[in-house]
Amino acid sequence: MDGTTLLPAPLPLGDLLAQKPIALFLDFDGTLIEIAPRPGDIHVPDGLPEHLQILGDRLGGRLALVSGRALDDLAAHLGEVGICRAGSHGASRLLGDGTRLGEEPRGLADGAIAELRAYAEENGLFYEAKAHGGALHFRGQPEKQEAALAFASDFAGSRGLSVTKGKGVVELVQPGATKAGAVEAFMKMSPFAGAMPVFVGDDVTDEDGFAGAEKYGGFGIAVGERPSQRARYHLDNVAAVHHWLEI
Numbered sequence: 001m002d003g004t005t006l007l008p009a010p011l012p013l014g015d016l017l018a019q020k021p022i023a024l025f026l027d028f029d030g031t032l033i034e035i036a037p038r039p040g041d042i043h044v045p046d047g048l049p050e051h052l053q054i055l056g057d058r059l060g061g062r063l064a065l066v067s068g069r070a071l072d073d074l075a076a077h078l079g080e081v082g083i084c085r086a087g088s089h090g091a092s093r094l095l096g097d098g099t100r101l102g103e104e105p106r107g108l109a110d111g112a113i114a115e116l117r118a119y120a121e122e123n124g125l126f127y128e129a130k131a132h133g134g135a136l137h138f139r140g141q142p143e144k145q146e147a148a149l150a151f152a153s154d155f156a157g158s159r160g161l162s163v164t165k166g167k168g169v170v171e172l173v174q175p176g177a178t179k180a181g182a183v184e185a186f187m188k189m190s191p192f193a194g195a196m197p198v199f200v201g202d203d204v205t206d207e208d209g210f211a212g213a214e215k216y217g218g219f220g221i222a223v224g225e226r227p228s229q230r231a232r233y234h235l236d237n238v239a240a241v242h243h244w245l246e247i
């Protein structure tokens, strides 16, 4: 057994809500939807956007999606849901009514994008262009992970970028964007302020979200098999998350 599977399941959401106001932060891939071979292949379950809207109302508006995807990518899959959301690993934020919260992250220079695309093409990887950076996907080809990471580290070092790792992916992003930053930005404002934050996520970058929730007196819930360093609770998979959310 690993560290994550030893973690207990959280109290049912209804019991938590009966105790105190909760602010809920939800990761997207691997948490609300199943992982697919490529970013564009995901299947969004019927009714998910509507269920999230109802959940947001139940939480008095204290619900935010916090994804590594860019916001327009999220919108392409979910539509313009009327709940708070942060994309690009937290760097890009919208309130429920679509008002932008904070500055938009800078994208990569054209030359950098061309180099990343060329590396992906030469090495049989999938390149995902993002508003704030770029991602090299090696899902299904674990033997390519080490070289992709080494390339990304060199590339980032010479251009003042940061590297983030995820499931079958390494990403190059502008420094400073973390899911903790997104939690913090929302927790400083109404209706989130004063509530207990709970962050639910499955991947490495969600550890920042768990830390952000802890900073404001809350906790993280790790999803799936990846051992978590910070989460206090655990849910087995996407279906268990939906069940816990009662959606």
Ligand SMILES: O=P(O)(O)OC[C@H]1O[C@H](O[C@H]2O[C@H](CO)[C@@H](O)[C@H](O)[C@H]2O)[C@H](O)[C@@H](O)[C@@H]1O
Binding pocket: 027, 028, 029, 030, 031, 034, 035, 036, 037, 038, 039, 040, 042, 066, 067, 068, 069, 070, 128, 135, 137, 139, 166, 167, 168, 169, 171, 203, 205
């Ligand atoms: O923070 P998240 O909402 O979980 O986003 C993390 C990354 O998700 C996507 O990649 C992951 O899901 C893909 C589809 O299931 C999968 O093919 C890939 O291997 C995973 O890493 C997305 O493409 C990335 O941009 C997000 O950063």
